[in-house]
Amino acid sequence: MTAPLHEAHPAGPGRALPDTQQGMRRRNLARVMHTVSAEGPLSRAAVASRIGLTRAAVSTLVDELIRSGLLEELGPERPGRVGRPGSALAVSGRGPAGIGAEVGVDHLAVCAVDLRGEIRARAVRHGVNRGRSPEPVLAELTALVRQVVAEADAEGLWPAGLAVAVPGLVARDGRTVVRAPNLDWHDTDLGALLPAELPPTVDNEANFGGLAELWLGETTPRDFLHVSAEIGIGAAVVVDGGLLRGTRGFAGELGHVPVRPDGPECACGGRGCLEQYAGEEAVLRAAGLEPGTDRVGLLANRAADGDEAVRRALHDAGTALGIALTGAVNLLDPQLVVLGGALSGLAPWLLPSLEAELARRTAGPPCPVSVSLLGPEGPLLGAAHSVVRAVLDDPAAVAERAGATATGRTVDIVAEQA
Amino acid sequence: MTAPLHEAHPAGPGRALPDTQQGMRRRNLARVMHTVSAEGPLSRAAVASRIGLTRAAVSTLVDELIRSGLLEELGPERPGRVGRPGSALAVSGRGPAGIGAEVGVDHLAVCAVDLRGEIRARAVRHGVNRGRSPEPVLAELTALVRQVVAEADAEGLWPAGLAVAVPGLVARDGRTVVRAPNLDWHDTDLGALLPAELPPTVDNEANFGGLAELWLGETTPRDFLHVSAEIGIGAAVVVDGGLLRGTRGFAGELGHVPVRPDGPECACGGRGCLEQYAGEEAVLRAAGLEPGTDRVGLLANRAADGDEAVRRALHDAGTALGIALTGAVNLLDPQLVVLGGALSGLAPWLLPSLEAELARRTAGPPCPVSVSLLGPEGPLLGAAHSVVRAVLDDPAAVAERAGATATGRTVDIVAEQA
DNA sequence: CTAATTTGTAAACCGCCATGACGAAATAGT
DNA sequence: ACTATTTCGTCATGGCGGTTTACAAATTAG
Incomplete structure (x- = not known):
């Protein structure tokens, strides 16, 4: 049934x-x-x-x-x-904790969340990861994980699992990064490069962002589409309170939905993909800006200052998003579309044209669009909470391990390898 | 129940x-x-x-x-x-049976399927329903249902439920037809117009077609997209062996996915919707043919005869389908796309351009496309089987009713109202 | 014809939740 | 103040459902 x-x-x-x-x-x-x-x-x-x-x-x-x-x-x-x-x-505020980690293009972050949902420890390391090979990056991440685990241990928490958010496509095995264009990683088994004593789960940053919205958002329904853009544009498709992953785990690739079938060529082989109009690179070019660090903040500042070129670029990006989302809404009939990640900071300038396009192309009342309050924190929190949810979903499994780990054994293992 | x-x-x-x-x-x-x-x-x-x-x-x-x-x-x-x-x-080949019914644009059909999946009784009535008001059409359908129920009764079967496929949007209550453009019905509660003693479930024809493919298809996976076109173009989104319905029940409206954002206006308010390129009306116009009865057969015959205008029209429709499906595939990552309904008969002329477009716009191996073997029978079979599945899903509920109905009480009720 | 294997069933057992009764701890009424 | 009422948590009992163990029945292998 x-x-x-x-x-x-x-x-x-x-x-x-x-x-x-x-x-x-x-x-x-x-x-x-x-x-x-x-x-x-x-x-x-x-x-x-x-x-x-x-x-x-x-x-x-x-x-x-x-x-x-x-x-x-x-x-x-x-x-x-x-x-x-x-x-x-x-x-309980002690006992198992979920360890979340995020590999960003120019930062690494790790946090520990207890069963109550409180963040109990965190660590961040800034530095550009683009173009670096996976091994050193994950070695650094592992060090951060051990640091956070040690902090958590001091508060009576033991790690029940590790979830890692990456900006790229992840296979359904939850270990292998198939393609992360912004890091230039391909077919990398992250599971082998992370602490072996703490079984890791890897997933797309957009997916974890969507889950964070589902679990932590104030008024988030059980069916929605969470759109997030860092450099590519990804979406988390949430159906009936669960993530739609797709056969290979590649669902939600909104960035490569065709917006204008004869538009500019895209790296994916297609033409006129959404990413060509609303991707970060495309928007910066349209706004007449150079790529660099904190480009989103730059865009937001310029737009707030009234820079016409930037505003027009964001307006056009909003239109393209609206077209792509019209297709997605027709296909999925979600209760809500949420703009998250980098998009949330740019929402004021994206929303008008986006909503106009959506309304224009919809027969009845259009699908409402909201802006995430979690912003860039989403993926990290979603990752940590995914571990917490797993504990809530099967407490008996954790109880078995609790005996072994209450003595701090896992912690010791993690620590002694540091 | x-x-x-x-x-x-x-x-x-x-x-x-x-x-x-x-x-x-x-x-x-x-x-x-x-x-x-x-x-x-x-x-x-x-x-x-x-x-x-x-x-x-x-x-x-x-x-x-x-x-x-x-x-x-x-x-x-x-x-x-x-x-x-x-x-x-x-x-058992006796006992409960699923009654499926279909309201087509120019026919009504009803069938009874036993728990084994065998069709044990059926009735069809040809005649154009477009533009007729719901009441007389459903009165005729009710008569057909009673006829089929009586036939089934003669074989020792009693009706466990009635499922009705309609060519239009159905609300999640499973009773109300929100919009059926080809019948010109709006906000009609079909539940009130069908045999009260046999609780009916109403759903979109495309959804039932997709379920038929799922349940009866030889090699159908648990995640696929079933595209069917009668006059509009609808899709059933099957995820993990279940139908994705959407918040309002409107999921799968592939026909209104934007293909060319500046294309011709559509009744939905948008522009360049898939339906404007691959809908029956659009294809007939492009082929230089008049609307009429059995237009799909006509198209297929002309195409088989080598009619260049028809072939070009179908080629272009395939291209548009390919573009819309690229978006859907990127969003859902299905294991397969199935062409069903009227599309299955036209597949030979649609597939080349459709698959070419899909392959051209996909980075890795493209999503495979297959053709349904059920053809126009899909929705009717899917409807009947949905009742059978409900019995298999909760046999205990049926067993309770079996006592009351084994004596033929439901059958009597249905019959005496005839 | 005997040994081995598999099926279906019956009897005894165990785990899990429901039922019903009870003491404990608060409020409401006199 | 004192009693009646309500609700909470727990205990003992029982029913229900699947498991375990044992065994007869029916077939093949040697």
Whole structure:
């Protein structure tokens, strides 16, 4: 009756995993974690009524989660309601943490997020990575990871996983960077170049940005299109609260949607791709500016200062985005389009022409467009939170590891290799 | 009781239905049904090993399904293998049936499909429906449905649900036709105009065509794009074995993807939509032919005869399709594109330019394109099978109704209103 | 004809949630 | 103040569902 989407989607009923009582237990543990995580401190009774189990059943589930260190008892609630007050439960601020990392064109960043979603440690290193080979870059990243892991350890956190955002296409294996034009990396197995003791997951920066919007955005629906541009233009397609990855993992390549079929040639072999009109390079050229560092900030400043050439360039980019998004909206019927990444800073000058184009080409009410509040932080946060979500999705799996790692064993391993 | 069409994806663990033992039982019943349905006659032991349960557990599940009349015991297998031969189980050819119906521009069709997937009854009525108001058309359809239900009843089948394919946009409620340009229907609640005793589900013809391809196609993968053109051009977006419907149910509107942003105006308000180049009307005009009945057959005949104007028109339509599909493929990264419906008959003349365009605009190996073998039968079969799938997806729900309907009560109700 | 293999079923067992009852801790009413 | 009421968390009991173990039945291999 259900089909899957995000990572752990149960395939059709025919091929789902055997449905046994242990599986039921695991799913119910997950439901408790998700409920407490999403709706703040909650009593056992409140959780029970929300997930449709009895108080007794929830009690045993909670006991198990507390023993595993994933939930904490905060003490009695102080309610105005009649009846015995419940004992507030909250997700633990100690225990497993999600480590997120980002390989940017001119920076590296790592952070640790606890189960509550708080950032507990972070490290950044500026420096141009474009054109450097993967090995030294990832060696630096590994050093940052170890630093953050050590910081987190000092706060009682152990790393439950590492997720790495890269600006490029990543295969569905979650390890291999197929093509990262801005880094000039091709078919690189990042999994082999990252800390072996901390199994890494690699994904596209746009995808993690979209997930961050999904998980952290205030009013983000479960179906939307998250458009982000760094140098290329990528989109995260979120359907029913999960990421649409595509067969090879290449879904969301909005930058190569044809906008004008006879337009200028593109590196992809096509003509008139969106990237030729709204990509960073194209916009800078149209604005009469040279490529360089912090080009987005430059564009925003110039536009704010009233530079006509820049404004026109952004206006035209918005038009092209509107055309490409019309196609995407017709195909996917999302509830919302979110402009994220570098686009969020340029939104004031992109939006008018973008929305006009979208409205002009849509029969009914056009798809609303909003601007991400996360900005450039999105991918890093999305990566870290993806690990946290994995813990919430299967707390039992983590509980098993917790025994081994509560003693700090993983931390030791990571540290001793530093 | 609802006959839910294939839903996109299960919600996250946080909002799933309470995970109780009854739910487990239901899912395991469904897994047995799916396995037997997909892999032909199978012994209990074979089913057990496939779904990962023990033989004992499968035995009780099978007993229940046999008592409900959903499975049949065919008798001992005749194997060359050592050991006691198993007793072959097959999906029952009696019991619940899926009723599929299609409202075409110039025909109505209804069929009944049993759990085995066999068509057991059908009725067609030719006659132009364009421009007629919904009430008389659906009254005729209802008569056909009753006729088919009566025929099915004579073979020991009772209707488990009715699914109706219409050439237009259908809201997510599965009842309301928002816009069917070729029928000139708007905001019509078909649910209210169909047999009340047989809860109907309404969906887009393109969606049902895509589902038919998914369920009945020989080599169809779980991620593909099924393009079908009758008068408009629609696509079914199939992701991980499920249909992507979009927020309002309007996903897959490939016909209004911009191909040339400054092209001719379209009824949707846009310019240069695919429909302006590859829609039936546009192609006929480009070929120098008049609109009329069986225009697709005419096009195919003329093209086969070597009519240059027709061939050029189809070549150009293929090019436009290629451009629009390039965008779709970049966005969704499907494993395959299938040309269905009217396009399948014209494929020989569309494919060369279509594939050339797709290949030219793709960096790596282009997305393969195939032609549906179901042709115009797709939507009707998809509709009927969607009901069958709903039964396979939750046999327990049907088993409850089976008691009431085994006596022919539903059939009587349907019949007595005739 | 015997040994080996596989199937289907029955009996005993275990895990998981539901049910119902109870004490604990708060509010509301007198 | 004191009691009734409400709600919370827990315990004991029970039902349900799949597993384990054992065994008879039916076939092939030697």
